[in-house]
Amino acid sequence: MKHKLALIGFGTVGQGLCEILLSKKEHLKIIHNFDYDIVAISDLLKGSVYSPTGLDIRKILDMAKSTQSLNEYKSEAEVHTGWDALRTIKDSNADIVCELAYTDIKTGQPATDHCRVALKAGKHVVTSNKGPAALFYKELNEIAKKNSVNFLIEGTVMSGTPVLNLAQNTLAGNNITAIKGILNGTTNYILTNMENGLEYEDVLKDAQNLGYAEADPTADVEGFDALAKVTILANVLMGENLKPADIPCKGISQITLNDIEQAKKEGKRWKLIGEIKKEGDNVIASVSPMMIELSHPLAGVSGANNAITFSTDLMGDITINGAGAGRTETGFSILTDILEINRY
Numbered sequence: 001m002k003h004k005l006a007l008i009g010f011g012t013v014g015q016g017l018c019e020i021l022l023s024k025k026e027h028l029k030i031i032h033n034f035d036y037d038i039v040a041i042s043d044l045l046k047g048s049v050y051s052p053t054g055l056d057i058r059k060i061l062d063m064a065k066s067t068q069s070l071n072e073y074k075s076e077a078e079v080h081t082g083w084d085a086l087r088t089i090k091d092s093n094a095d096i097v098c099e100l101a102y103t104d105i106k107t108g109q110p111a112t113d114h115c116r117v118a119l120k121a122g123k124h125v126v127t128s129n130k131g132p133a134a135l136f137y138k139e140l141n142e143i144a145k146k147n148s149v150n151f152l153i154e155g156t157v158m159s160g161t162p163v164l165n166l167a168q169n170t171l172a173g174n175n176i177t178a179i180k181g182i183l184n185g186t187t188n189y190i191l192t193n194m195e196n197g198l199e200y201e202d203v204l205k206d207a208q209n210l211g212y213a214e215a216d217p218t219a220d221v222e223g224f225d226a227l228a229k230v231t232i233l234a235n236v237l238m239g240e241n242l243k244p245a246d247i248p249c250k251g252i253s254q255i256t257l258n259d260i261e262q263a264k265k266e267g268k269r270w271k272l273i274g275e276i277k278k279e280g281d282n283v284i285a286s287v288s289p290m291m292i293e294l295s296h297p298l299a300g301v302s303g304a305n306n307a308i309t310f311s312t313d314l315m316g317d318i319t320i321n322g323a324g325a326g327r328t329e330t331g332f333s334i335l336t337d338i339l340e341i342n343r344y
């Protein structure tokens, strides 16, 4: 089937997605019967362009590379430039909106409005944006159902590593009794390097330079990014309706080299752990640094990688380990959800 895509936000994820779509075009058509036109891209800083018959994506990527505004895109075909995000969502002929604007995990905006408007207009929404997913999942999913479209968020937890799909689809039939994970790459990278004797501040700077950290790294080191992901896991996989403020959260900024040495002596390792447990009728969630026994699968997860252990009634513990961030990896998460829409 052929889909028309609109990209709201054209940073690393949007560009990563375009690169994958270009390089896999034939494969996607032959193997998955999926074809596409990217008809619109709207970015607050990089400009905006809409062409009902589809944009030349190579040209768009070149423009982004040379920091030329998308408002300057020229074509023989019908082209509109300068539209803001909401107009692009409402007035373009896209049937799938990829919400890739910046993440605000405190308010969820402006991404949540982008999602609401798209879903109400009967367009599918695919997003890796943790703001709307952590704060408004239930509402947005209900609007999607009412309008017979999908609100898909695989990339919000562990980028393209298939966590939500694994739990919702492949593990369907199991009762998931607990979820325990390393959900933030920046803090895991910091803790791994502190074990090698490096100072907290130096390693945090590295993580920023390598592009793992959020724009404001407080979100990483104080645990708020992991908190958003714990909220998403609890709400999507355990049917809860929690808000981040309901969940106790502690980051890693107080962990010292001494603490790391002490853990080593005890045969343990510090990790920032997001945890959700069913206890009777209650679900208990938290984010905090924990000393993990070296024999636990999460103890071996190093650098910027993430991992989750699902405890299930039929399959026991299952751990999935993989990338938690990155241009191609998060771009792929968007493709996963688009292919899911294409399948039905």
Ligand code: HSE
Pocket (backbone or CB within 6 Å): 183, 184, 185, 186, 187, 212, 213, 214, 220, 225, 324, 325
């Ligand atoms: N800053 C996040 C991390 C990016 O370090 O994991 C992915 O959500």
